[in-house]
Amino acid sequence: MPRIHRTLPPKGTRIGIAFSGGLDTRTAVAWMSRQGLDVYAYTADLAQPDEKNPADIPPSALKHGAKVARLVDCREALVREGVTAVQCGAFHLTSGGKRYFNTTPLGRAVTTTAIIRAMREDGVDIFSDGSTHKGNDIQRFFRYGVLVNPHLAIYKPWLDRAFVEAFGGRKEMSEYLVSVGMPYTMSTEKAYSTDANVLGATHEAKDLERLDASMRIVDPIMGVAHWRPEVRVEPEEVTVELARGVPVAVNGKKGASLFETFVTLNAIGGRHGLGMSDQIENRVIDAKSRGIYEAPGMAMLSIVYERLLSAVHNENTTDLYFSLGRRLGRILYEGRWYDPEALVIKEALTRWVAGAVTGTVTLELRRGDDWTLLDTRAVRSAYDPHKLSMEKTESAFSPEDRIGALEMQSLGVLDNRELLLHFAKALGTGSGAAANPLLGDGSDD
Numbered sequence: 001m002p003r004i005h006r007t008l009p010p011k012g013t014r015i016g017i018a019f020s021g022g023l024d025t026r027t028a029v030a031w032m033s034r035q036g037l038d039v040y041a042y043t044a045d046l047a048q049p050d051e052k053n054p055a056d057i058p059p060s061a062l063k064h065g066a067k068v069a070r071l072v073d074c075r076e077a078l079v080r081e082g083v084t085a086v087q088c089g090a091f092h093l094t095s096g097g098k099r100y101f102n103t104t105p106l107g108r109a110v111t112t113t114a115i116i117r118a119m120r121e122d123g124v125d126i127f128s129d130g131s132t133h134k135g136n137d138i139q140r141f142f143r144y145g146v147l148v149n150p151h152l153a154i155y156k157p158w159l160d161r162a163f164v165e166a167f168g169g170r171k172e173m174s175e176y177l178v179s180v181g182m183p184y185t186m187s188t189e190k191a192y193s194t195d196a197n198v199l200g201a202t203h204e205a206k207d208l209e210r211l212d213a214s215m216r217i218v219d220p221i222m223g224v225a226h227w228r229p230e231v232r233v234e235p236e237e238v239t240v241e242l243a244r245g246v247p248v249a250v251n252g253k254k255g256a257s258l259f260e261t262f263v264t265l266n267a268i269g270g271r272h273g274l275g276m277s278d279q280i281e282n283r284v285i286d287a288k289s290r291g292i293y294e295a296p297g298m299a300m301l302s303i304v305y306e307r308l309l310s311a312v313h314n315e316n317t318t319d320l321y322f323s324l325g326r327r328l329g330r331i332l333y334e335g336r337w338y339d340p341e342a343l344v345i346k347e348a349l350t351r352w353v354a355g356a357v358t359g360t361v362t363l364e365l366r367r368g369d370d371w372t373l374l375d376t377r378a379v380r381s382a383y384d385p386h387k388l389s390m391e392k393t394e395s396a397f398s399p400e401d402r403i404g405a406l407e408m409q410s411l412g413v414l415d416n417r418e419l420l421l422h423f424a425k426a427l428g429t430g431s432g433a434a435a436n437p438l439l440g441d442g443s444d445d
Contacts, residue, residue, distance in 0.1 A: 003146070005155040007162065009126055011036030015155060016119040018111065018129040018141070019043050019069065021057035023184050025130045026064050027173040028157045030180055031166075032128070033065025040124050041066040044074045044111040046197035047263070049221045064182055072118050075198060078110045079262045081337070082199045086301050087245040087354035088346055089325025090332050098277035098369065100291070101298040102332050103200030108137055109337040112144035116152065125151055132158045136284050140335030147338060191217055192292075198262065200275075200295030208290060215278050215292050222266060222294040226273025226368040237374065238268050239362040240304045245354030247301055265297035272365040275299025284334050303371070304361040305354075311378040312356050321353055356380055 009015060015032060019025045019041035033039045041061035045054040058069035085091070085106060093100040116127065127145050131137035138156065145152050157163040167173045177184045191207035201221050207213045216227060224231050241249040247261050248254060250268070255261030269275055275295040283289050309318060328345045336342055359378035365371050386393055421442045 003153055004159070005126070005153060007160055008032070008035055009037065009153075009155055012038065013126060014038045014040060014122075014124045015126040015128055016040045016042055016115065016122070016124040017066075017127075018115055019057065019061045019066070020130065021051075021060055022130070023170060023173050023177075024158075026060065026182070026184060027167055027176055028128065028130065028163075029061055029066050030064040030177060030182055031157070031163065033067075034180065039066040039068075040119065040122055041069040042115040042118055043069070043071050044107075044114060045071055046078055046107055046111065047075045047259075048196045048198070049201060050194055050196045064177075068122065070118060072111075072114045074110045074114050076257065076259045077114065078107060078198060079259045081106050081110055082262070082298060083246055083258065083301070084346060084350060085329075085332065086298065086305050087357075088328050088349040089302075089306075089321050090328040091302075092326045092329030092333065093279050093281050095277060095279050099299075099302070100277055100279045100281070100293050101200055101275070101295040101302070102329055103197060103293070103295050103298065104195055104202045105136070105140065105332045105335070105337070106199055107195075107197040108140040108335065109144060109332070112141050113148050113338070116145050116148040120149055125149065126153045126155055128155050128157065130158070131156065134285075136333070136335070139284050143335040144338070190219075194221065196221060196294075198259075198266070199298055200293060202291050202293055204289065204291040208292060211280075211290065215276065218292050220270075220273065220276065220294055223270030223276075223296050224273045226276075231273075233272055233367045236268070236272065236365050237362060238300075238365060239360055239375075240265070240300065241360045242304060242308060243358050245305060245350070245357040247304075262297050262301075265300050269296025269300040269365070270294075272296075272371075273368045274365060274371070276368065281333075299369070300365075303363065303373075305357060307361045307373060307376055308357045308359050308378050309353070311359075311376055311381045311383045313353060314382060317353060321349060324349060 015037050017025060017028060017032075017039060019029065021043065029039050029041060039061075041058060043054060043057045043061070048054060051057070055071055058071050061069040082103070085102060091099045091101055119125070119127065127141070129137070129141050131141055142154060145154065167176060174184055191213070192203045193205045195202045203218050207217060219225065224233060226233060239251050240247055246258065247265065250261060250264045255264060275298060277293050278290075279293060280288055280290050309321065313321075324345050328342060331337070331339065331342045331345075358380065359376070361373065362375040363371050363373050387396060417439060421439055424439065
């Protein structure tokens with residue numbers, strides 16, 4: 001039996017929907033319920049900064065025809081996954097040195113698995129959401145849903161040709177809600193769309209699909225528009241303490257929970273506009289899209305974590321952190337955060353790398369990503385100024401030791417010289433200093 005319903009399931013069927021409270025999911029709930037389905041609406045509380053109170057969203061689902069509407073608390077779980085992503089460096093997109101912190105993929109991993117668990121409690125085995133066929137989320141929702149419930153079936157209105165033909169745009173959806181007595185009062189129409197959670201905000205589509213429309217058209221929701229000259233931003237010093245790679249205190253104050261500590265990081269980073277980036281990315285269908293991202297808390301945590309990481313671990317370990325982390329970032333982006341290959345990487349990096357990253361970092365924040373490290377104190381540090389001090393101190397090795405080391409290296413250097421001369425002659429560059437200015441013609445060997 002196909003897992004994906006191409007048309008509406010039979011009347012009387014229970015169907016669960018990830019309900020955001022926006023125009024699209026309101027339309028879907030109203031339409032499916034009036035087609036005879038028993039609609040169960042699930043709203044994730046992600047401490048999303050674009051909502052005043054997520055608890056206000058489920059009642060609107062009931063008004064639009066849902067039989068049951070629940071708020072699913074995902075706040076603490078989402079912050080835990082965000083911290084894990086930082087511990088693993090699970091970020092594959094960078095532009096000009098600025099990262100995208102995979103905040104939407106992390107949100108989908110936590111939201112979907114939590115909602116599907118809630119659906120199982122309610123005896124609901126058909127899942128719906130507002131994702132379209134052109135984006136990444138349709139794959140993420142599908143994979144995480146089936147992972148949690150192997151008996152899950154899928155019905156997505158935006159894959160149903162009848163629904164798409166009837167409600168292909170915002171105008172048609174608005175008119176339908178008016179016709180059923182549920183008019184939708186849209187907020188001020190923006191030049192882009194926004195999706196957000198406590199880890200970060202994503203702005204994309206509409207005007208932002210044009211590359212001549214810059215970050216300047218965005219009104220940040222997690223911080224200040226640091227590029228606007230009239231926005232005043234005062235320098236600020238902040239000290240963040242990590243224990244085994246997890247933030248436990250900010251400016252000496254311990255939060256009541258990991259969530260509370262992260263909210264503090266968001267607030268501090270946000271008032272400086274830290275962690276905003278403009279990215280062109282490759283969606284899972286291998287076509288490019290563009291987004292403007294905010295992630296002040298993730299950015300600050302990443303700065304602190306990688307500073308301590310560089311003090312604690314040797315270069316081979318940090319190289320694995322960056323290379324495996326980039327691979328893990330793409331895995332996360334594709335909706336595979338809980339797949340075995342992801343678990344292998346996360347286990348290695350959180351246990352054997354993050355496990356030793358304990359200490360404090362103090363930095364001065366200015367505007368945007370303009371910041372300076374002021375102090376680094378690692379509990380267990382491989383950095384020791386006495387090892388390589390330029391002053392007269394006791395050293396672990398003597399000048400004679402270094403002479404011996406250099407003499408040993410000459411063996412390999414001379415072997416390399418012979419090989420390069422061989423290639424130069426074999427490629428027909430001829431002999432002589434003119435043809436081979438770096439090595440000469442080898443006649444002096």
